[in-house]
Amino acid sequence: MRRTKRLLTLTLFATAATAGAQGNLTFVCGAQADWCQVVANAYKKETGGEAKFLRLSAGESLARLRAEKANPSFDVLFGGTGDVHEAGTKEKLLTFYKPKAWNELYPELRQQVKDAYIPLYTGALGMAVNDTVLKKRNLPAPTDWPDLGDPKYKGLVAMPNPNTSGTAYTMITTLIQIYGEDKAFDLLKKIHNNVPRNGYTRPGSGAAFLAARGEVAVGVTFLHDAVAQNVRGFPVRAVAPKAGTGTEIGGVSLVTNGPNPAAGKQFIDFVLKPETQKLAATVESFQIQSNAKTPVAAASPNLDKIKLIDYDFGKWGDSATRARIISRWTKEVFPLPRR
Template identity: 35%
Template sequence: MVVSLSATLATSASAANWAGKTCYQEGEVKAVKGATNTCASTSKGLVYGPTRQLTGSLTVVCGATEAWCGAMTGGFQKLTGVSTKFVRLSSGETVARLEAAKANPEFDVWHGGPADGFGVARIGGLIEKYASPTRNLIPKSYQDDEGYWTGVYVGALGFCTNTKEIKRLGLKVPTSWAELLNPKLVKNISSAHPSTSGTAFTTLWTQVTRLGGEAAALDYMTNLHKNILQYTKSGVGPVAIVGRGEAAVGIVFSHDCVAGAEQGLPLKVSFPSEGTGYEIGGVALVKGSKNPDAAKAYVDFALSRDAQNLGPTVAAYQVLTNPKTKFDKRMVKLNTLNTVVYDFDKAAAAKKALTAKFDATIAVAPKA
């Protein structure tokens, strides 16, 4: 994918060593013939950090849309010349693949997908700490306290409704979790499965938070199950299903529904009044990366203003974490939503056992 980047990401024709020289945009990544320097804040002001000589190739496991993953990896390859490919996997699949290949990692970086998945990977020793210079720009609330992952975007969980189908059923666009239990919606709701999808685990943990415990959450999800048409592996999957009119409502991150509506589908976003959950999409180094220098340079890039601004160019309308980025009117205004207090560390610690209970008592994860 050919990606147009701003001047700050353009590869310089000069082979000069920029380490220690003055720079003007914290987090800027400068590439000079296969080497990179990242602009960092120091006691001497803004200066470029140590030079990384980049060689070889990079493989990124990516948890966002194919277009977003392609824009990010393509942008990094264009900037640095490092051959960069991605494999698109949902959060649960990513953790499973990282665990299976722990002794001989197949990926160098994990980019995109909810933070509680990164938390599970941290607990399992699958990712490692990296204090990127660009990390200083990102609000602390969007970072792992110990430095294992850093947020690149925020997405709010919502309902994606086919306006034609909901009207046919004689219902209004839902604005509460309670409304999803309406018997008129039997087999008319689409959701991903929490064992494979970070989006769906966000749905499950939101119930734990708003209802006060796992038992109440599983009880709600059992009742909701009666109305589920099918569970998809990927969190974005329900958008297409609802867009085709196979179901009336999907439970998704709102930015995915906005992207579907932009394609001309009869979709409308709404949010539950009782409180909704949200994701912090992260980036992290995979432990045991075969190309750690390039992997660190990729993380610097992912946190930069210019990389994050690529999202809206490929219809990815998550709220961006770097405060230097541009706000797009299609992004949700988080301060207008009633959000639950989402404890990502607690969610990560509970995820394995809680999804196992979901599998055993409500529905097994889809195979394909």
């Protein structure tokens, strides 16, 4: 009897260990690191599986997936702007997986991305404005995109670098859709002249952080990142440009030929549950979550009160288009001397 009990106990431990191992995965975190951590902790608590992650900005995520195409080390791409998910799917770096909660996701989000990837959240682009800095300079707050190119804001504008940031790419393509490509690049050159040496950040949230710390007066960022800084007690507010602004539909995608696809699918199903999506607001990530059953955090920007353009996710998510636009900015805008 004792031997039988021992064998039964060992079998149970072995089964539990195997189940945990099968649920282990590694994911690229294209969202805020603290959000990824709280999700990873919750995943382990519910499934017993380990979810390890590496924080990379959108552009870095795509570069890493391309570099590892023959032998991926990740199972899931969690977060990051839609252009990366669109490009990754078209390049077969990512594989579309229809999750269990598919029909619970906002239909308009699914329609906008044309079922190319799984929507995880959405948010609108805009500015983080530090009125304290502006008041010291006796300057008015900018209200629209052209204001950012006004010489009176010399050295006071921060924005992310499109070579690493999906936020910056969304900004550039938003300007193109509003003003046309050549006029948009003329404006980007004027904005560049107002960006200080340390004003180009790797992640999009970095520009909001510089504005929050008072290193600049304005940071181009997603509005939920500006709200997050305000909630943390910094003197910044979110401003949506009057001419209109673009949106992101951040995604979650299965990496093609990842080391543990079964765990990857399990993780995707887990992060789309309302109970999991609610965790974002607990770490001050105020995007609108994709599951219609997930309550919208009180601090989240109200997209119904913002003038949104009809952002073409398919067109601007195309790999060749994305590469061309970023290359043009890198060649024509970034090297220009600040006058």
